[in-house]
Amino acid sequence: MPLVYSGVCSHGPGITGRADRADPVVREAFYAAFRDMGAEIRALRPDALIVLAAEHFANFFMNNMPSFAIGMADSYDGPIEDEAFLKIPKRRWKGDAALSRRLIERTMETVDVAYAEEWQFDHGIAVPLHFLRPDESCALIPANINCQGPPLAPLHRAWAFGEALRRAADALPQRIALVATGGISHWPATPDSGKIAEAWDREFMRRWAANDRAALLSYSDAEIYRDAGQGGFEIRTFIAAAAAAKGARGHVAFMAPIPIFAVTCTVASMPLG
Amino acid sequence: MSLYGVQKLIWQLNRDPRQRARFGTERDAVLDEYELSVEERAALSKPDIGLLYVMGVNGQLLMHYAALHNIEWLDYLQRMRDGLTAHGPVRAGVYAATGYEGIAAHDARLAAERQGGGRAAGL
Numbered sequence: 001m002p003l004v005y006s007g008v009c010s011h012g013p014g015i016t017g018r019a020d021r022a023d024p025v026v027r028e029a030f031y032a033a034f035r036d037m038g039a040e041i042r043a044l045r046p047d048a049l050i051v052l053a054a055e056h057f058a059n060f061f062m063n064n065m066p067s068f069a070i071g072m073a074d075s076y077d078g079p080i081e082d083e084a085f086l087k088i089p090k091r092r093w094k095g096d097a098a099l100s101r102r103l104i105e106r107t108m109e110t111v112d113v114a115y116a117e118e119w120q121f122d123h124g125i126a127v128p129l130h131f132l133r134p135d136e137s138c139a140l141i142p143a144n145i146n147c148q149g150p151p152l153a154p155l156h157r158a159w160a161f162g163e164a165l166r167r168a169a170d171a172l173p174q175r176i177a178l179v180a181t182g183g184i185s186h187w188p189a190t191p192d193s194g195k196i197a198e199a200w201d202r203e204f205m206r207r208w209a210a211n212d213r214a215a216l217l218s219y220s221d222a223e224i225y226r227d228a229g230q231g232g233f234e235i236r237t238f239i240a241a242a243a244a245a246k247g248a249r250g251h252v253a254f255m256a257p258i259p260i261f262a263v264t265c266t267v268a269s270m271p272l273g
Numbered sequence: 274m275s276l277y278g279v280q281k282l283i284w285q286l287n288r289d290p291r292q293r294a295r296f297g298t299e300r301d302a303v304l305d306e307y308e309l310s311v312e313e314r315a316a317l318s319k320p321d322i323g324l325l326y327v328m329g330v331n332g333q334l335l336m337h338y339a340a341l342h343n344i345e346w347l348d349y350l351q352r353m354r355d356g357l358t359a360h361g362p363v364r365a366g367v368y369a370a371t372g373y374e375g376i377a378a379h380d381a382r383l384a385a386e387r388q389g390g391g392r393a394a395g396l
């Protein structure tokens with residue numbers, strides 16, 4: 001049946017790992033919006049939740065880097081990061097290899113996606129799940145766009161991947177939700193960690209909420225790198241979520257810079273028919 | 274240039290607990306398994322976080338290498354700044370520094386903006 005949800009959220013490891021150092025007023029408002037998103041998704045009773053992330057060398061490396069990947073396992077472990085670093089305990093998450101396989105086969109009609117029968121969640125998935133708390137009955141399907149090790153697939157291919165995921169989900173009988181995770185502008189894990197291009201972020205989210213395909217795809221990677229940092233490459237996941245929403249307009253539930261979390265912390269969704 | 278080897282070693286340490294354990298007990302044997310220059314090997318052994326950053330190690334790998342050595346977050350950021358001072362700009366990769374006021378000053382500016390009628394959605 002048609003995709004039941006398409007949303008986006010931040011995933012920086014500082015969101016949990018450095019929580020105690022953030023301005024509590026902004027932090028709690030952000031956490032509340034994040035948890036509300038989880039409640040919204042649970043209320044839709046999805047059979048599966050696709051978490052489309054921009055992972056950071058937990059599974060994929062420059063020895064064999066897929067532009068696009070989808071997990072195909074009955075369970076996933078994570079987070080890979082030390083609990084002392086991320087402040088999220090390690091656990092096993094439920095997957096559904098058979099459902100993943102059907103989703104992958106349909107996605108492959110238009111996008112050459114890699115599949116992975118093992119997948120360790122990193123903060124890109126574990127931080128969102130920490131707040132979203134999907135029901136234990138809901139299977140997780142991790143998906144990934146390479147946003148870390150250039151060369152990166154162009155933005156219009158990220159859009160095509162989002163469209164392909166939507167077509168695949170719509171063609172299956174299960175109720176499937178999608179959450180894409182990433183940062184907007186940021187310079188993570190560098191001496192400039194905490195730097196945020198606020199105006200750039202607002203303009204990007206304006207384009208995202210308008211689901212303006214041409215405007216979303218008009219950035220070059222050189223411009224993103226210059227204006228939004230190497231972390232800005234992660235807008236690919238937000239772009240795929242917009243494509244998966246098939247033209248629906250977005251609602252930004254929360255958006256505020258939190259420097260110790262290294263990004264404009266964002267929670268937004270596109271209500272689907 | 275063997276930046277690839279440096280990054281591959283860190284990647285494997287990050288994701289494989291057995292390799293991490295070996296790195297603690299037989300560090301030289303682990304280092305021997307990768308093609309590394311003398312400078313790279315020394316930077317990894319020390320570890321010299323600032324020099325590894327300047328060499329171009331991706332921050333998404335390097336921050337975990339720092340955490341593995343119990344280097345706290347703000348200390349990790351400072352070591353990279355010190356690396357820039359000692360060794361000059363980042364030589365390769367996408368993780369160059371571009372200049373930033375710092376988290377404390379940034380937080381203070383945002384708090385002042387909020388008091389003057391902030392524009393953060395959801396607040």
Ligand SMILES: [Fe+2]
Nearest residue numbers: 054182183234
């Ligand atoms: Fe990220």
